[in-house]
Structures are given as structure tokens and as C-alpha cells.
Amino acid sequence: MAGGAASGGGPRADTYAADRTWLLLPAWVTLSILVLAPVAMMLVYSFLTKEFRGGVIWEFSLAAYDQFFFDRGLFGDEPPRIEWTYILIFWRSIWQAGAATLLSLLIGLPTAYYIATRPARQRAVWLFLITIPYWVNLLIRTVSMKFLLRDQGPLNDALLGLGVIDAPLSIVNTNLAVQLGLFYSYLPFMVLPIYAAVERYNFALSEAAADLYATRWVILRRILLPNVRPGIIAGCVLVFVPSLGSFLAPDLLGGARNFMIGSLIEEQFKGNAGNWPFGAAASMILLTLVLILLLAFARAQSRESR
């Protein structure tokens, strides 16, 4: 440390390098315990043999992955064919989560913009109002959503009362119900990062564009959106990723036909009927999928900004 203060930028940075290692220790410990350890555990479990009443036998096996991707007939003695069941569940999940993300974006972006452009004191109130529903347990909120949407629920009553429709819309147990449920579950994760980005946005840029003959629409598309894009991307990731693995909304609002990955995984660890290695394998495949998507996103990002 002693010589550091007097010398130039390079050596000084080196002097602090040793300190930095120690200062980062808590972050590394937290990350290891909360992220690396569970993932490592899951990875190990996915390669073990299943025990019939739940749990595992400590014997290496590829059975879980084999079951996910290949169909070898009822007794496992036929030549392997591709198993579409789980791939389709994954595909449906991606589609549902994508639709929910898009819905959140369409509603969340104007909402965030509106809040960020209010006077400072009002902003706090709006943000507070946005987060209030999230003080209630997710399960309760999802069940309430079901009551709201069902055939004799308030939504249908209101629409019937207003004469917009003649017969109740059956929304519950459809893809739309799941998307609405996911949308409602994760909306603040969309609103908050976009809000933060819009709040940091320099509105003089919009004025400069208007001054250079840009219409409102062009300003939105060419100036505002590119500048708040990091917030939009963060919001989309924060809604898409938990939606993908969600099981409450699909279970409660989607019914049996609208099964998603989250439910598939959840079932493997429930009661005696489960299959731990298979659940772990499905989780690992989901994790890999999400990582690939995020990396592709990040790549596209950095290429764009260069």
C-alpha cells in the first residue's frame, strides 16, 4: 500500500487488486451458496438412478435424459424414437412465456413511461401502487385471477352488463388465461427496469429530435426506444425467465391441457409418484435453454451497440 499513492495509475490499480479479492469475498460466498451449490446438486441428481418412492439411488445413470428425449416403447425394448411429449411441453412453455412477456411489455412500457414522466412526488405514489398487489401471496393472487376470469366472474358480468357480449367468454382453462396469469404475476418486473431507464432518459433528446422535424412517432421509435432499450431487455428477461418455469398460473388457470415445464418439474418432486433424476434433468435442460437464449440476446446486444 505504501508506495501506491505516489505512483501512477497502473501500479496503483495493482496495489488495490489484493484488497479487491478480499472485498469481493462476501459476494462470492453468497453466489456459491445460493447459485452454484444448488445447480451443482441438480446436475449431480440428474445423473443418478431414481428410487421408486421419491429420492435417488447413488448410481450413475443417463436414464433421466434418455426418458426426456427418447421413446423406447412401454417396456423399453423397442428401437428409440424421438419423444415429443416433453419437447412439446417445453415448446408450449416458451410460447406461453413469450406471449406473457409481450403482453407485459405492451402494458408495462406505457405504464413505466407514464410514471417516469410524472412529477417526482407522484412517481413514488405510482410505484407504490404498482407494487401493492405483490404484498399478497402469489397463490392467492392467482386464485383471485381465476375468480375474476371465470364464466360467472366479475369480468364476464361486467361485459354482459355493458352489452359487449351475449354469452360469457370462457377464458379459464385456455392459453389466454395462463398468459394473463403470468402477465399479472410478473408485471412489476417489466415496469420497474423500464421505469428506471426512462427516468434516466434525457428528455432534451426528444426535444432535440422534435426541433429537427421528427414527429412524435419517429421520436418514440428512433430516439426514446433505442435509449431505454437496456431497461426493456432487462424487463423482458425478468418476466420471461420466471414465466417459463412458472407452475401456479398454468396449474390454476390453464387446466390439464395447458401443462407447462414448471408443473412437469414440480410433479417429479411431489409425493411418491415423482422421479427426482428426471425432474433434475428437466431443470438442467430448462436452465441450459434459458442460458442459450440469454447469451444469444447478449450477443445481439453487443453487436448492435458496436
Add this chain to the structure above:
Amino acid sequence: MSDERAAAIDVRDAVKRYGDFTALKRISLSIADNEFFTLLGPSGCGKTTLLRMIAGFEDVTEGAIFLFGDEIETLPPHKRPVNTVFQNYALFPHMTVQENVGFGLEMLGRSRAEARARAGEMLEMVQLSQFAARKPAQLSGGQQQRVALARALAPQPKVLLLDEPLSALDLKLRKAMQLELKHLQRDTGITFIFVTHDQEEALTMSDRIAVMSAGEVQQLGTARDIYERPRNMFVADFIGETNLLEVHVDRIAEGRALCHLGGGHALSCDAVDGVGVGARVHLSVRPERLALSAAAQGDESLAGTVREHVFVGTDITTLVDLAGGISLRVRSANSARASAQMFEPGAAVHVTMEQGAGRLLVD
């Protein structure tokens, strides 16, 4: 419909209120085509507000604004053929320098090729051609400032508005840019409305200056007018350095006002409208229009003693105490001759005012 002989910008009885705060109190200004016009005033006097009203970013509470004879105050900003150089430049961070400069032309519906070609020309004009592909964040403050200028000039606006465009630059660069701006204005023939709170900048660059304070125009005139014939206390005090003497007007004859000040000193100066016999007003006289001598020069020399000298580089300011508790600042060029004749502190001197240097102020 626009009339080329009309004033470039005509502001008529413009009032701007924010709630119950009046930022601009009934302003009327007429700015000629081709003019380098400056709005000068202290912080908070309403310069930016007026500029933003012309650009279209602020509603006009009352009054009207005309651009070459067309009433524009109800048009949105993107429909006004007026461009702005913003105080903090407001360059688009996600676009290259070239795209920034071409943006206005693209918005006007010119082809991309034309926008690019013209952006290239503009960048050449501000000597930034080699930076065309960079992002604004990769430029220095002065370079960013020039990009902002090129961007605002590229669509060839009828009027260019500049809101303290040089305030973020260091002194040397600022001086260089002042000259560049002045030349640019002359070469392009575009009317410039320039906002600054730096009086020196205003004096060096402008054809005409509007001195503003508290939402009102205090005086409007050429740099010389404003410096040599300030109308009131505010203008005299705000522009340059001055001696303000409390005087009593004794007599007015043949366009001259004879006054006396405390301590029995008598002075004469040009009479002005609004100051009659018997008025107790202030007289302003610039320090460089006063001279020191050992003996009295005529009967209007004021006798006093030298208190101290203040060295200010090119000049030396001498503080002189007169009888009656009045103190004067006298400025002389810092030359060998002046140094040789310098009076020691405590020496008895006479201060003489140049012919026509004294100016009576209205309030």
C-alpha cells in the same frame, strides 16, 4: 406566405406564466434577418424560456410570435423552420456523429444519400470529418459542441437558436469558438439568436443585444449603445465595470445636465430623457474613461487621494477616495509609461472624466 422583408423573428407582447409565477412580463422584440442577436441577462431572467417559446417547447401564455411574417406560436416544434443548439448539446448517444448531423434532413424527407452528403459537408465546415463514424461519447466537449452546431445548421433553418452553447467549454476554446460562430453566422447568413449570461461574450459577438432581467428587456441596442449609454442602473452595473455616483441634477441647458455629488464636487454630462432638474439619480462612468493627474485639468476635476492599486493583467485599477466618502475606480493600461507615472498610495490626485463619458441613469 412568409414575407422575406419581415423581421426574422417578431415577438409581440409575449407573456409566460408558470402557475402564478410570471417568467416573462410582456416582451416585445423584433430581430432582423441576418442578425446576430443576443439575449443577455443573469441566471433566471427568462432567456431560456424565451428561446424555448420561439423553438416551440413552451406555450406562449399571452402574445404572439412571428417568423418572417408567419404566426408560429401555435405550431408544434417539428413544424417550425427553426433549429436549436442546446446548452448540453443533446446529441443522440446511440447514433454516430454523421447520423446525428444528417437526422434533420432525413426527417425533412431528403434521401439518405443526400442527408449523408450534406452531413459530410457540415462536418467538413466544423472540421470534424475524421470523426464522422464516432459516437458522441467518444468526442471532447468542444467537438461535441461543434457537432451540435453542425446538426442544427444542416437543415438550413431560417433562424438558429443557441442556448449558452459555449458555457461548458474552457476559456481558450470558448474564445476560439466565439470567433468561429461569428464567422459562421456571417457566411451562412442565417439569423442567430444567442443566449448567454457572459457579458463579454455578448459584447464581442452580437450585432444587437437585449439585456434582460427579471423577465423584462431592460435595454436593447448595439454593443456600443449598451456599454456606453446604459439606460438604467441594472444595465450599467451588469455590463462591464462601472462607477455609480449618486448625483443631484441642478440645471439642464443645451442638452447638458449640470450635477453635483456629495462633497461639493460638480460634474456635467449629457442630459437624458426622463431625468429632470432636481432629480436624485445615479451617474455611471466607466473606470477606463477616467484619468489621473497631479494637477487639476479644468474645473471638473475631482480631488482625492490614492488608496491602492489593483493589478489585473492588461490593466491597473486605482482606487481613489474623494471627499464625502465617495470612492472611484480608475483604470489605466498596464504600460511602461503608465507605471512610471504611477501615484503612490496616499498621494493627492485629481480625477478627470473624459468628455461624454458620464451617463445619467433613469433609475
